[in-house]
Amino acid sequence: MKKVGIGSDHGGFELKESIKEYLEELNIEYEDYGTDNEESVDYPEYGKKVANAVVAGEVEKGIVICGTGIGISLAANKVKGIRCALCSDTYSARMSRAHNNANMLSLGGRVLGVDLAKEIVKVWLEEEFQGGRHERRVNQIED
Numbered sequence: 001m002k003k004v005g006i007g008s009d010h011g012g013f014e015l016k017e018s019i020k021e022y023l024e025e026l027n028i029e030y031e032d033y034g035t036d037n038e039e040s041v042d043y044p045e046y047g048k049k050v051a052n053a054v055v056a057g058e059v060e061k062g063i064v065i066c067g068t069g070i071g072i073s074l075a076a077n078k079v080k081g082i083r084c085a086l087c088s089d090t091y092s093a094r095m096s097r098a099h100n101n102a103n104m105l106s107l108g109g110r111v112l113g114v115d116l117a118k119e120i121v122k123v124w125l126e127e128e129f130q131g132g133r134h135e136r137r138v139n140q141i142e143d
């Protein structure tokens with residue numbers, strides 16, 4: 001797989017660092033779009049950075065993390081071409097790829113334990129889009 005872009009605000013920083021280590025274990029290349037510490041920052045900036053990188057093809061997929069995962073996913077989804085899925089369970093993560101062709105995953109750093117977050121990331125990165133009738137629906141979102 002091509003590179004994964006990853007970004008967070010301060011509320012997601014700690015989980016972002018854990019997910020980076022996990023991506024290294026999986027031998028998956030990533031680009032970190034910040035933030036770089038736990039100082040308070042505004043999540044829309046980081047959602048946008050990763051979303052723009054996905055749309056520009058700098059990275060194949062994006063993972064974004066804030067406290068709940070909500071704000072940063074809302075911001076990412078404002079970028080045309082982005083389908084960012086906020087997931088707190090592995091079933092939703094799998095289906096967001098299989099049916100929705102999500103090109104970004106959002107996680108809540110203050111919601112999820114690290115081990116569950118890693119499982120969600122693994123499932124999400126491995127699952128393929130099923131296409132077919134789902135493609136028609138995804139196209140409708142774009143339209």
Ligand code: RB5
Nearest residue numbers: 011066067068070071072
């Ligand atoms: C920051 O305190 C927090 O609001 C942010 O990380 C996120 O949870 C927003 O949706």
